[in-house]
Amino acid sequence: MRQVTIRGPKGSARKIAEIAFAVGISDATIGEKRVLHAAGQETIEDSFEVEVGTPAAKAFLDALTNQTFFTRDKFSVAVRQPRALVSREKLIALTRPLVEPSIDLFEELWQFSQVTYGFIGRIFIGALLLSLGLIEYQLLLIIAGLLFIPLLPLLLSIGFGFRSKQWRLVLQGFASLTIAIVLMISAGVVVGLVTNPPMRYSEFSSLLTGLFISSAVGAAGGLATVDDVGRREMIGLAATAQIAIIPAWFGSCLVLGFPASEIPPSKRLLALMINVIAIVISSTLTYALVGIRGSALKIFHEDSPVADRLSQ
Numbered sequence: 504m505r506q507v508t509i510r511g512p513k514g515s516a517r518k519i520a521e522i523a524f525a526v527g528i529s530d531a532t533i534g535e536k537r538v539l540h541a542a543g544q545e546t547i548e549d550s551f552e553v554e555v556g557t558p559a560a561k562a563f564l565d566a567l568t569n570q571t572f573f574t575r576d577k578f579s580v581a582v583r584q585p586r587a588l589v590s591r592e593k594l595i596a597l598t599r600p601l602v603e604p605s606i607d608l609f610e611e612l613w614q615f616s617q618v619t620y621g622f623i624g625r626i627f628i629g630a631l632l633l634s635l636g637l638i639e640y641q642l643l644l645i646i647a648g649l650l651f652i653p654l655l656p657l658l659l660s661i662g663f664g665f666r667s668k669q670w671r672l673v674l675q676g677f678a679s680l681t682i683a684i685v686l687m688i689s690a691g692v693v694v695g696l697v698t699n700p701p702m703r704y705s706e707f708s709s710l711l712t713g714l715f716i717s718s719a720v721g722a723a724g725g726l727a728t729v730d731d732v733g734r735r736e737m738i739g740l741a742a743t744a745q746i747a748i749i750p751a752w753f754g755s756c757l758v759l760g761f762p763a764s765e766i767p768p769s770k771r772l773l774a775l776m777i778n779v780i781a782i783v784i785s786s787t788l789t790y791a792l793v794g795i796r797g798s799a800l801k802i803f804h805e806d807s808p809v810a811d812r813l814s815q
Contacts, residue, residue, distance in 0.1 A: 505555060509551040519567065523551075528553055534549075555592065561603065613672060633747060638702055654747060667790075691750065710773070714777055717777070
């Protein structure tokens with residue numbers, strides 16, 4: 504369920520209402536608001552609000568953001584997710600949980616892929632626990648470490664960015680993932696310096712098994728993010744397990760020494776690369792299948808020659 508509030512130039516509310524009615528929304532609330540600007544001037548703007556089910560909100564917002572008159576410098580959109588709505592809309596339609604509006608998912612993935620001190624701290628601390636768990640082969644420590652490392656949103660940012668042609672999101676997701684991998688390797692080195700060999704963890708999947716699992720995780724992650732009732736936490740844990748273990752293991756082994764095995768460390772790094780690519784590709788295909796369209800987010804395209812060429 505969604506509550507969509509739009510503020511725009513005076514006289515725009517009825518034009519917005521026509522778009523809402525065209526996609527099946529039965530009614531809307533409109534009004535005027537006094538807007539005070541930092542420079543001191545005051546203007547009157549139109550206010551438009553609807554409270555509808557998730558699919559109707561997506562259809563409306565996708566149609567609205569495709570209009571030539573709709574620009575970010577003239578309009579503002581706020582999308583909220585209320586706990587309950589009571590309206591004349593049928594309950595089965597009102598409570599249908601998918602597909603989420605593209606704007607919701609787009610900005611959520613941007614939030615998760617921002618590199619902040621919280622992002623760095625969570626990943627580094629989680630990787631310390633993970634590395635210690637791998638060296639000592641303590642399952643609880645491994646799980647605890649994986650829970651602190653949010654890698655799935657970074658991978659989904661890349662997949663969603665490819666599908667929606669939001670190239671800055673692709674670059675942001677890739678940069679954040681790269682930083683995360685460096686942090687995990689560094690944490691592995693730190694733990695390796697204060698512990699004693701040998702590395703006890705050795706339960707790695709084959710390349711083919713890893714490819715299959717990662718493809719399934721990418722598809723499940725994509726489906727979970729477009730669904731209001733999608734349970735993302737356990738899927739995120741599965742994705743993190745496919746990606747995070749190898750960098751943490753590799754960092755620790757740089758200090759402790761690599762275990763004697765018929766599989767060289769370079770093949771472990773190849774498995775990491777394959778897992779990342781598999782999750783990105785399967786999530787991109789999933790977003791395409793559920794109806795994510797780049798045109799719904801064209802208002803976010805950057806006004807630069809490179810972005811313009813990539814968006815075509």
